[in-house]
Amino acid sequence: PDRYGPVLKKVIEVTTDDRVREQARLTLARSLSKGKTFPELSEALTLFKSLEREAQVERIRKEAEEHREGLERVMPGVVAPALIGKDAEGIKIDLKAYEGKVLVLWFWSFTRAEEGQFDAAHELIKNMEGEDFAFLGVNCDLRSPAAFQRQANKEGVSWRNALQYRPTGHMTDAFGVHHWPTAFVIGVDGVLRGRSIDLAACEALSKELLEARLILEQD
Numbered sequence: 001p002d003r004y005g006p007v008l009k010k011v012i013e014v015t016t017d018d019r020v021r022e023q024a025r026l027t028l029a030r031s032l033s034k035g036k037t038f039p040e041l042s043e044a045l046t047l048f049k050s051l052e053r054e055a056q057v058e059r060i061r062k063e064a065e066e067h068r069e070g071l072e073r074v075m076p077g078v079v080a081p082a083l084i085g086k087d088a089e090g091i092k093i094d095l096k097a098y099e100g101k102v103l104v105l106w107f108w109s110f111t112r113a114e115e116g117q118f119d120a121a122h123e124l125i126k127n128m129e130g131e132d133f134a135f136l137g138v139n140c141d142l143r144s145p146a147a148f149q150r151q152a153n154k155e156g157v158s159w160r161n162a163l164q165y166r167p168t169g170h171m172t173d174a175f176g177v178h179h180w181p182t183a184f185v186i187g188v189d190g191v192l193r194g195r196s197i198d199l200a201a202c203e204a205l206s207k208e209l210l211e212a213r214l215i216l217e218q219d
Contacts, residue, residue, distance in 0.1 A: 001035045022055045033071050034178040038196040074176035080186045081174040085162035088145045093162045101132045102206045103186040107177045109140050120199040137161035138171050140180050
């Protein structure tokens with residue numbers, strides 16, 4: 001989106017050809033749908049929906065529908081997709097085991113680490129101690145379990161992680177992840193409640209969800 005967004009928006013602004021405008025809007029939406037932030041994803045969803053309703057070219061309407069359906073499967077408000085994987089010890093990971101807790105699912109990498117990301121993860125885990133909360137990483141570095149564990153020990157990574165072995169494997173594909181780190185917040189009911197927000201926002205949302213559940217239980 002940073003590279004192509006401004007050019008596409010300019011094309012949309014100046015062109016007098018409706019077909020060119022529609023194609024530029026579709027291309028912009030597809031670019032935004034692979035963005036890093038929640039506002040980018042939301043803008044992409046809005047564009048896809050508007051093209052479904054308004055596009056004169058049938059191909060563009062159909063493409064917009066397909067992309068809208070794919071994006072909606074991994075946006076807040078839907079049941080979280082299945083995550084099929086194993087941790088560094090070869091133990092199968094199943095998100096159903098976390099039902100009843102708020103879960104932060106964090107896709108991340110050693111090689112594409114953002115400054116301070118490990119400190120932020122440790123801070124989140126520490127602040128949520130004693131709560132119905134869990135933190136699960138998905139490491140996307142394509143390392144063997146032994147190689148991952150060596151680097152994890154070096155970096156002080158102590159949380160459980162699913163390991164992905166392929167660049168575009170089932171875990172990143174299932175959750176529509178194109179960048180890491182990318183975080184999801186999954187509620188106690190297994191429904192996605194937040195995505196593509198930083199870990200501080202994940203903590204705030206997690207506390208909000210747990211507080212809402214407590215109020216409902218008291219009522």
